Amino acid sequence: MGSANDLVLTGVSKRFGSFVAVDDLDLTVPAGSFFALLGPSGCGKTTTLRMIAGLETPTGGRITLGADDITALKPYRRPVNTVFQSYALFPHMTIAENVAFGLRRSGTRDVKDQVAAMLEMVELGDYGRRKPAQLSGGQQQRVALARALINRPRVLLLDEPLGALDLKLRRQMQIELKQIQTEVETTFVHVTHDQEEAMTMADTVAVMNAGVIEQMGRPEDLYEHPSTTFVANFLGQSNLIRGELGGAEQADVVVDVHGTRLLAPGAQVPDGGREVWVGIRPEKVTLAAAGAGALRGANVLESGVVTDASFTGVSTQYLVRMPWGQELMVFEQNTGQHKGFVVGDTVDLHWVPDHTFLLDAGQDSAAGVERETVP
Amino acid sequence: MSDTEERRGGLVGYVLLLPAGAWLTLFFVVPLVTLVSTSFYDPAGSLELGYRVTGQVTNYASVLSDYSEQFLRSLGYAATATLVCVLLGYPLAYAIAFKAGRWRNLMLVAVIAPFFTSFLIRTLSWQLILADQGWVVDTLQFLHLLGEDGRLLATPVAVVTGITYNFLPFMVLPLYASLEKIDPRLIEAGSDLYASPFTTFRTVTLPLSLPGLVAGTLLTFIPAAGDYINAQLLGNTRTQMIGNVIQKLFDGGSYPEAAALSVTLMAVIVVLVLAYVRRAGTEDLV
Structure with missing residues (x-):
């Protein structure tokens, strides 16, 4: 642990034409932390996440993970995985095939055992042979989580992961996500517009607005001592x-x-x-x-x-x-x-x-x- | 109460089926029955003298022995043209669906545009393009890809080229429809899970576009196998397809044999299509 795996964004910007989505952003996400990027829609939080995933190329600045500069690395070469908004599960594959997808690409052995163990962890042990369409929203959400986590990424990115769930399920998943994060000790970067979700789950919250970070800190500090x-x-x-x-x-x-x-x-x-x-x-x-x-x-x-x-x-x-x-x-x-x-x-x-x-x-x-x- | 409502709902369904059902009965079922029964007529008869329904199967035996060459050639040409259509049409449909941006609609119109001209005129214009003194032949001869006295018109290449050209839109449109439906996030997810662009294509995009690929190959292969215009206008006597034979028999008044050949073609295509669809496993796709 320690700073060897910190995710650091230095002066990162992203412009789409004349629109500045992210403006000269400096950010350090400590290794192993549960970090929330919180902001209203259009504030640049999802763009920031996509740049960390490699799905967008920054217009300027650097992104480093520990000692590695990953700014220009293709998404499929980054030790980073994403839980997509609305999950993006492969509809033509079974749950087990979905979860095994990343391991198969990296040529890992004993894929089957790992998939079974991972499905067990997200409490979907009996669902491996089903198709995504046969699962409820909450179950699909857990499959998306399992599919990303099984690769043991150095950073897990979550893009509004609970947005499609109803309130009750969302509360339950907030607790589960937090427990899983504590268990696997992976750095989680969680993008959300829901202030309650950010505060209940994250160790550190960065409030983003109009492409810049307004304030960053522990949820209690942000709440009791807002600076803007x-x-x-x-x-x-x-x-x-x-x-x-x-x-x-x-x-x-x-x-x-x-x-x-x-x-x-x-x-x-x-x-x-x-x-x-x-x-x-x-x-x-x-x-x-x-x-x-x-x-x-x-x-x-x-x-x-x-x-x-x-x-x-x-x-x-x-x-x-x-x-x-x-x-x-x-x-x-x-x-x-x-x-x-x-x-x-x-x-x-x-x-x-x-x-x-x-x-x-x-x-x-x-x-x-x-x-x-x-x- | 709900019971009567349900019954009324069922009735409405049947009423709605009626016009199309009547149409199909009149113009599909009746001709089909006529076709099949004609194929069992005694070939000794004629339109003027009348036929005797002898129920004999000699028509089938004789057309299969006489025309098996044209039969195999038809299937071969149709399969080749379908394959070329896939090779040309898939990249095109992919580009329109994912890369065209604001040019998308214009490109789709360009794909459909040939339909504004008659099938016959378009095929005839290929005679000019592939003509012995045309620029295509000249260029190929200059590049030594074609011999001094080599030609394109009246060759199998010309027939397959014509079929490919005429049926390409039927490949592109269903492919485009199924590619366009693919959520771009799925492709991003593949990339996020360590799959290179090629692997993502092989494991995500291609399987998800399979329904369009199957529909496109069927829409190309089936009419291509029965086509005779391209072979007639762009081929020679040695490139005759089964459609040309049927037409020739029909013109010559050999109705029973023409019918037997048509039924055989239909049966072969149905068998091939069933085997193909089962193999592609498209019913399993979402």
């Missing part, structure tokens, strides 16, 4: 409020938000002007009746009016109109400890300053919001 408005909105939901930076106060910085003084962790003050976006996740906020006391040191925004309250079972999701006209989202856990609010109630918003994040005000506060559009 796009990431703040694309991963979960965020309230972004206009503010002006003031002085420092111990480890915190003071931000003036429409006349209210708030605190934010000083560690992540964006470069640039004094104008900032003050971000807070809806589930981090608690609602209190107007004027009710807050915990010492809490950030408080006063005199909001509840304009919408929707009960979802686990939580109640509120929309609160603030005195400056903006509507903020608040998700309250349904712990049953206090009565909910109704539309028209005047409320204060409280949260712990540590949960606040600050973003450069030069960015569009709505970037990445329409994440429900399926590719």
